Amino acid sequence: MIQKRWSSPADAVADIGDGASVMIGGFGEAGSPIELIHALVDKGSRNLTVISNNTGSGRVGLAALIANGQVARMICSYPRSTNSMVFPELYRAGKIELELVPQGTLAERIRAGGAGIPAFFTATAVGTQLGEGKERRTFDGRDYVMERGLRADFALVRADRGDRHGNLVYTKTARNFGPIMCMAAKVAIVQVRQVVESGCIDPEAVVTPGIFVQRLVEVPCPEQESHLVKEGRCYP
Amino acid sequence: MIQKRWSSPADAVADIGDGASVMIGGFGEAGSPIELIHALVDKGSRNLTVISNNTGSGRVGLAALIANGQVARMICSYPRSTNSMVFPELYRAGKIELELVPQGTLAERIRAGGAGIPAFFTATAVGTQLGEGKERRTFDGRDYVMERGLRADFALVRADRGDRHGNLVYTKTARNFGPIMCMAAKVAIVQVRQVVESGCIDPEAVVTPGIFVQRLVEVPCPEQESHLVKEGRCYP
Amino acid sequence: MSQPSQQPTGWSRHDMARLAARDIHDGAYVNLGIGIPELVTQHVPPDHEVIFHTENGLLGVGPSPAAGSEDPELINAGKKPVTAIAGAAYFHHADSFAMIRGGHLDVSVLGAMQVSSRGDLANWSTGEADAIPAVGGAMDLVAGVKRVVILTEHTTKTGEPKLVAECTYPLTGCGVVDRVYTNLAIIDVTPEGFVAQEIAPGITFRELQEKTGAPIIDGRPRSESQ
Amino acid sequence: MSQPSQQPTGWSRHDMARLAARDIHDGAYVNLGIGIPELVTQHVPPDHEVIFHTENGLLGVGPSPAAGSEDPELINAGKKPVTAIAGAAYFHHADSFAMIRGGHLDVSVLGAMQVSSRGDLANWSTGEADAIPAVGGAMDLVAGVKRVVILTEHTTKTGEPKLVAECTYPLTGCGVVDRVYTNLAIIDVTPEGFVAQEIAPGITFRELQEKTGAPIIDGRPRSESQ
Numbered sequence: 022m023i024q025k026r027w028s029s030p031a032d033a034v035a036d037i038g039d040g041a042s043v044m045i046g047g048f049g050e051a052g053s054p055i056e057l058i059h060a061l062v063d064k065g066s067r068n069l070t071v072i073s074n075n076t077g078s079g080r081v082g083l084a085a086l087i088a089n090g091q092v093a094r095m096i097c098s099y100p101r102s103t104n105s106m107v108f109p110e111l112y113r114a115g116k117i118e119l120e121l122v123p124q125g126t127l128a129e130r131i132r133a134g135g136a137g138i139p140a141f142f143t144a145t146a147v148g149t150q151l152g153e154g155k156e157r158r159t160f161d162g163r164d165y166v167m168e169r170g171l172r173a174d175f176a177l178v179r180a181d182r183g184d185r186h187g188n189l190v191y192t193k194t195a196r197n198f199g200p201i202m203c204m205a206a207k208v209a210i211v212q213v214r215q216v217v218e219s220g221c222i223d224p225e226a227v228v229t230p231g232i233f234v235q236r237l238v239e240v241p242c243p244e245q246e247s248h249l250v251k252e253g254r255c256y257p
Numbered sequence: 258m259i260q261k262r263w264s265s266p267a268d269a270v271a272d273i274g275d276g277a278s279v280m281i282g283g284f285g286e287a288g289s290p291i292e293l294i295h296a297l298v299d300k301g302s303r304n305l306t307v308i309s310n311n312t313g314s315g316r317v318g319l320a321a322l323i324a325n326g327q328v329a330r331m332i333c334s335y336p337r338s339t340n341s342m343v344f345p346e347l348y349r350a351g352k353i354e355l356e357l358v359p360q361g362t363l364a365e366r367i368r369a370g371g372a373g374i375p376a377f378f379t380a381t382a383v384g385t386q387l388g389e390g391k392e393r394r395t396f397d398g399r400d401y402v403m404e405r406g407l408r409a410d411f412a413l414v415r416a417d418r419g420d421r422h423g424n425l426v427y428t429k430t431a432r433n434f435g436p437i438m439c440m441a442a443k444v445a446i447v448q449v450r451q452v453v454e455s456g457c458i459d460p461e462a463v464v465t466p467g468i469f470v471q472r473l474v475e476v477p478c479p480e481q482e483s484h485l486v487k488e489g490r491c492y493p
Numbered sequence: 494m495s496q497p498s499q500q501p502t503g504w505s506r507h508d509m510a511r512l513a514a515r516d517i518h519d520g521a522y523v524n525l526g527i528g529i530p531e532l533v534t535q536h537v538p539p540d541h542e543v544i545f546h547t548e549n550g551l552l553g554v555g556p557s558p559a560a561g562s563e564d565p566e567l568i569n570a571g572k573k574p575v576t577a578i579a580g581a582a583y584f585h586h587a588d589s590f591a592m593i594r595g596g597h598l599d600v601s602v603l604g605a606m607q608v609s610s611r612g613d614l615a616n617w618s619t620g621e622a623d624a625i626p627a628v629g630g631a632m633d634l635v636a637g638v639k640r641v642v643i644l645t646e647h648t649t650k651t652g653e654p655k656l657v658a659e660c661t662y663p664l665t666g667c668g669v670v671d672r673v674y675t676n677l678a679i680i681d682v683t684p685e686g687f688v689a690q691e692i693a694p695g696i697t698f699r700e701l702q703e704k705t706g707a708p709i710i711d712g713r714p715r716s717e718s719q
Numbered sequence: 720m721s722q723p724s725q726q727p728t729g730w731s732r733h734d735m736a737r738l739a740a741r742d743i744h745d746g747a748y749v750n751l752g753i754g755i756p757e758l759v760t761q762h763v764p765p766d767h768e769v770i771f772h773t774e775n776g777l778l779g780v781g782p783s784p785a786a787g788s789e790d791p792e793l794i795n796a797g798k799k800p801v802t803a804i805a806g807a808a809y810f811h812h813a814d815s816f817a818m819i820r821g822g823h824l825d826v827s828v829l830g831a832m833q834v835s836s837r838g839d840l841a842n843w844s845t846g847e848a849d850a851i852p853a854v855g856g857a858m859d860l861v862a863g864v865k866r867v868v869i870l871t872e873h874t875t876k877t878g879e880p881k882l883v884a885e886c887t888y889p890l891t892g893c894g895v896v897d898r899v900y901t902n903l904a905i906i907d908v909t910p911e912g913f914v915a916q917e918i919a920p921g922i923t924f925r926e927l928q929e930k931t932g933a934p935i936i937d938g939r940p941r942s943e944s945q
Contacts, residue, residue, distance in 0.1 A: 023746045023768045048549045048586075049572040050565060074586075099629045102572065109625045121626050124548065125590030125633030132587035133377070136365070136813075137820030137863055139396035141377040143594060144636040148667035150618075151628065160375035160405075169396075186770070186779070186806040190461065193583055194550045195566040200585040204817060220805030225426065226462040227808035228585070230778045232748050232770070232823050245565060259520045259542045284775045284812075285798040286791060310812075335855045338798065345851045357852050360774065361816030361859030368813035372587075373594030373637055379820060380862040384893035386844075387854065422544070422553070422580040429809055430776045431792040436811040440595060456579030463582035464811070466552045468522050468544070468597050481791060 025187045025237045026216055030060035033210045033236045037066050037175050044131065044202040045073040045083055046178040049102065050246035052195035054179040054212045055082045057238070059256050061177070062086050068093045072131070072173055074124065074198060076100040076108035079250030084108070085257075092117060096171070098124035104250050123151060126168055128201060133170035135204025135233070140169050176206030179243065180229070183213040184220075187234030188227045196228065203233040210236045212243065261423045261473045262452055266296035269446045269472045273302050273411050280367065280438040281309040281319055282414040285338065286482035288431035290415040290448045291318045293474070295492050297413070298322050304329045308367070308409055310360065310434060312336040312344035315486030320344070321493070328353060332407070334360035340486050359387060362404055364437060369406035371440025371469070376405050412442030415479065416465070419449040420456075423470030424463045432464065439469040446472045448479065503676040503693030509644050511536040512691075513674045516642075517543055517600055524548065524593070524634060526603035526616075527571040529644040533602055544578075546598055548630040550589050553581030570630065593630070594637040601638035603631065605645040605673070607660040610686035610707040612670040614643065615662035628665075635666035647675035647704055654706035656680065656687060677701050680709065688712035729902040729919030735870050737762040738917075739900050742868075743769055743826055750774065750819070750860060752829035752842075753797040755870040759828055770804075772824055774856045776815050779807030796856065819856070820863040827864035829857065831871045831899070833886040836912035836933040838896040840869065841888035854891075861892035873901035873930055880932035882906065882913060903927050906935065914938035 027033040034057060037043065043061070047053030062085050071092045077084030084107040086092060100108050100119060111117040122130065123145050133141055142165035146152035155166040178199040180189040189211060191199055203209040216239045249256075263269040270293060273279065279297070283289030298321050307328045313320030320343040322328055336344050336355060347353040358366065359381050369377055378401035382388035391402040414435040416425040425447060427435055439445040452475045485492075504512070510532035517523055517533075519541040525533055534556065537543050545554040547569040554569060555576035563574035577583075592598055607615040614635055617628045635641050648654055656673065672690075673680045678701050679691040687709040692701055698711050730738070736758035743749055743759075745767040751759055760782065763769050771780035773795040780795060781802035789800035803809075818824055833841040840861055843854045861867050874880055882899065898916075899906045904927050905917040913935040918927055924937050 023770070049568065051549070051568055051572075052566070099627045101625045101627045112625060113623065119626070121628055123628050123632040124586070124630040125594055125637070128586035128590050129372070129374070129594070132817075135821050136817035137822060138365070138377050138379060139399075139401055140394075141369070141374050143374060145594065145633045147636065149632060149664045151632065158376075163375075165375055184806055188806060188808055191583075193461070193564065193567040193577070194547070194569075196583055196585050197550050198586050201587045204821060204823075218805075223462070224779070224803055224807040224809050225429070225464075226459070227810075228461075230808035230810060230814075230818075231806065232772070232778055232818055247565060259544070285794065287775070287794050287798075288792070335853045337851045337853045348851060349849065355852070357854055359854050359858040360812075360856040361820055361863070364812035364816050365820070368591075371595050372591035373596060381820065381859045383862065385858060385890045387858065420580055424580060424582050427809075429790065429793040429803070430773070430795075432809055432811050433776050434812050437813045440591060440597075454579075460553070460577055460581040460583050463584075466582035466584060466588075466592075467580065468546070468552055468592055483791060 024185050025234060026185055027236045027238050030056045030212065030238050031063060033057065033238045034060045034064055037061060037064060039066050040068045041066060041175060042070040042072065042173040044173040044176040044206055045071055046176065046197065046199040046202050048074050048194065048197040052179050052197050052199055053082055053246055054177045055244050055246055056240045057177040057210060057212050058082050058086055062089055062256055067091050070094045070096065072096040072171065074098050074127065075102060076105055078102060078104035078246060080107060080255040081249040082246050087111060087117065094118040094120065096120040096122060098122055098127050121151060128198065130168055130171040131205045132201045134172040135201060138170050140167050142167050171205060173206045174208065176202040176209040178202055178209060178211045180211050180213045182215045182217050182222060183211060183237045184217050184222055186219050187231030187237060188222050189213065189229035189234060190222055190226060191228055200229045203229050208235045209233055212238045212240045214241060215239065260421050261470060262421055263472045263474050266292045266448065266474050267299065269293065269474045270296045270300055273297060273300060275302050276304045277302060277411060278306040278308065278409040280409040280412040280442055281307055282412065282433065282435040282438050284310050284430065284433040286314065288415050288433050288435055289318055289482055290413045291480050291482055292476045293413040293446060293448050294318050294322055298325055298492055301327065303327050306330045306332065308332040308407065310334050310363065311338060312341055314338060314340035314482060316343060316491040317485040318482050323347060323353065330354040332356040332358060334358055334363050357387060364434065366404055366407040367441045368437045370408040371437060374406050376403050378403055407441060409442045410444065412438040412445040414438055414445060414447045416447050416449045418451045418453050418458060419447060419473045420453050420458055422455050423467030423473060424458050425465035425470060426458055426462060427464055436465045439465050444471045445469055448474045448476045450477060451475065503696050507532055509674045509676060512679060513602060513642060513644055514538065521599040522546055522597065523600045523602065524598050524638065528604040530602040530604060546592060548589050548593065550584050550586060551577060551581060553578040590633055593633050596637055596639055598638045600640045600642060601634040602642050602644055603634065605643045605655060606662050607655055607657050608643055608670050608673055609657055609660045610682065612668040612682040613660050614665045614670050615660040616665050618663045620663045631665050635669040640671050641669050643670055643673040645673065645675055647677040654704055657706035677704060681712065685710060729922050733758055735900045735902060738905060739828060739868060739870055740764065747825040748772055748823065749826045749828065750824050750864065754830040756828040756830060772818065774815050774819060776810050776812060777803060777807060779804040816859055819859050822863055822865055824864045826866045826868060827860040828868050828870055829860065831869045831881060832888050833881055833883050834869055834896050834899055835883055835886045836908065838894040838908040839886050840891045840896050841886040842891050844889045846889045857891050861895040866897050867895050869896055869899040871899065871901055873903040880930055883932035903930060907938065911936060
């Protein structure tokens with residue numbers, strides 16, 4: 022029988038080793054899998070490449086993972102925000118690498134990776150610093166750059182509900198990068214607010230079909246990153 | 258106020274002119290917008306390029322459009338089926354052109370067209386007749402061919418329900434090419450079983466967001482292609 | 494009695510947003526950048542329905558929620574809480590940028606650090622060695638959306654022109670800007686360079702030219718020119 | 720009394736489907752082609768859960784519907800009516816082929832016209848001038864799915880070998896086939912060519928070799944070899 026449910030965040034991330042590439046869902050705190058990230062902080066894997074839109078806030082969640090010195094390289098579109106100081110400090114100190122990618126190109130590279138597309142062309146970033154060094158090509162009179170599909174060893178994602186087959190639905194704008202990161206990772210690890218019986222999610226409304234999900238962990242009441250930041254909390 | 262609802266199939270297709278490119282949804286009869294196709298037969302536009310997975314059955318729907326001599330060129334993956342004789346006859350007689358495309362490449366080319374991707378690479382068809390003449394390239398030790406995004410002037414699509422904003426949900430495997438064809442056409446024309454009030458479709462469960470839809474026509478009881486074929490019906 | 498001489502400041506930020514909103518057609522799909530562009534939502538003409546898109550996965554952004562009813566999972570690209578209208582739709586990031594890159598959005602309203610008379614836009618980086626580079630979705634928006642309009646103060650806080658002959662900051666896109674709304678004027682980017690279409694009350698064309706880092710053509714109807 | 724000599728025919732189609740089903744691991748995601756591969760659904764071991772994918776947009780294909788309860792909007796890639804299991808999901812064609820092309824499916828079970836000892840597969844066209852070419856999703860499946868297995872009669876109706884040194888029909892894919900189940904044997908495609916792993920009862924290795932258009936290595940455990 023298919024049973025993708027795992028007992029705890031710690032179990033679910035236990036095989037994320039040093040040097041792994043890890044996609045982490047979320048746009049700011051919305052959709053950020055904070056319990057899975059904290060489990061990865063506990064696990065202590067180092068030299069990670071993290072692919073995520075942002076770099077976290079305060080000293081919890083993704084920011085805690087970075088502050089803990091576990092991340093060697095970030096691939097992201099927007100590594101700063103109001104309460105983001107961990108990444109900037111390490112970046113200025115030369116202790117973390119950054120590959121800056123336009124947000125839509127980042128999303129499409131992840132989707133391409135998941136869809137078996139090794140490369141595609143986009144007009145985004147043509148003629149800018151972020152397009153430099155990239156193969157350029159004209160189609161129908163317009164210039165494009167070639168971008169590569171992006172895959173990862175693991176994805177950490179937060180969804181709303183899931184079933185034992187791994188089918189997922191999300192909440193509002195917390196959906197963001199979750200579905201495409203599940204597609205692009207060899208092992209997609211998802212924390213959901215609730216695990217439901219198979220058949221409880223309308224098959225017409227499934228957002229991530231179970232084939233893209235390997236592990237599911239129930240976290241009924243996830244921490245709210247912005248609350249923790251406001252309280253000045255630090256993880257661990 | 259946004260109101261994408263049009264009064265009839267005839268009105269909705271009235272500006273599809275000679276030489277237009279038209280994507281037509283459906284996988285076999287499932288999702289085939291038969292009333293919109295029949296309206297296009299009535300309209301009589303000629304020299305069309307039609308992009309559709311199949312070529313229709315019997316002498317109704319897409320097969321009727323082809324039989325009526327309106328289609329100069331088909332781009333499709335599977336132009337024959339049990340009850341398909343119209344296309345084979347015209348093809349053997351040299352009266353219709355065929356661009357044969359693997360089904361997944363066809364789907365991805367349509368999605369790419371809708372997503373502003375002019376070209377991408379896929380391993381599908383490498384080393385086969387359908388990969389011949391295509392640019393070939395190696396990424397990470399594997400060979401791929403380059404495929405171009407596909408757009409069209411119009412799309413004819415069938416969905417289940419829609420609202421005045423153009424949001425759509427589909428039925429089961431009748432979804433197939435509808436969502437991506439709506440994305441890839443300048444003007445997506447959709448027949449739905451029911452037009453509902455905005456807000457009646459759960460925003461989490463919308464399959465095609467309204468931005469991809471230009472015209473909506475209510476056809477409460479669409480004809481069933483297989484019934485018409487069984488009865489030996491001919492359109493018009 | 495003579496009034497103390499005052500530097501005319503032209504339009505307010507809300508004026509600018511109102512002028513930009515006036516030019517957005519009924520039924521348009523619009524993405525708003527962070528800052529002054531956000532004010533556009535408050536000035537949509539009452540007989541117009543405009544659908545606002547936020548790149549983090551929502552079409553049909555509604556007004557800000559009442560205090561206390563914010564949902565941390567319903568936010569805009571600026572990570573501020575929003576609401577959703579009836580007829581909204583949620584989708585993932587790849588689908589969201591398919592809308593942008595695929596040319597499905599009608600208008601992108603963005604802020605700017607610099608705009609050149611060729612329509613180049615710089616709005617993501619000062620290029621300083623110490624700065625943390627962060628681009629977000631700006632490059633995708635300018636490359637993909639049908640019409641790109643800029644809402645910005647005409648000059649920097651220190652009085653430097655933001656409308657220039659050549660951008661000195663790193664570019665967001667080349668030749669992408671269609672129109673600029675500033676506190677001083679509405680300026681189109683044309684093959685001939687900047688063309689003023691409307692000038693704020695109390696501002697002369699000469700003042701406008703003085704505060705602009707590239708030649709401007711006066712494109713106003715003759716009756717309005719001073 | 721001597722029995723009249725009979726040509727041994729080996730396994731039935733259901734035997735072949737059962738053998739293929741036996742080799743599909745619990746929890747696998749599987750796409751089935753049209754024809755003999757469709758029989759695999761009937762032979763999944765009772766302690767295994769296998770999820771069937773159909774490329775026209777359904778994961779979790781269930782058994783055929785009872786007569787009279789067919790839904791023309793719930794069909795498989797062969798356009799036959801099917802049902803959906805609890806835990807199924809519907810999706811559009813681009814997402815469906817993202818599963819295929821992206822390597823998310825574990826097994827693709829297909830029919831064949833020819834398979835070469837290098838693993839080339841021909842199953843979409845006779846290449847005849849008069850034929851209507853039709854490819855469907857076969858090329859995507861063989862290029863994308865992790866493991867490609869073939870279920871086919873060992874020879875054509877006229878007795879020609881389907882397992883050959885070189886395919887003479889147009890290819891579906893190059894070097895893509897992992898294993899072939901025929902009525903005579905289970906044969907792996909290896910760097911050394913065809914290797915028989917199991918031979919149907921009543922069939923000798925020599926008979927198998929005679930009906931095969933390329934050399935076969937006997938790869939059976941020594942105890943089973945004849």
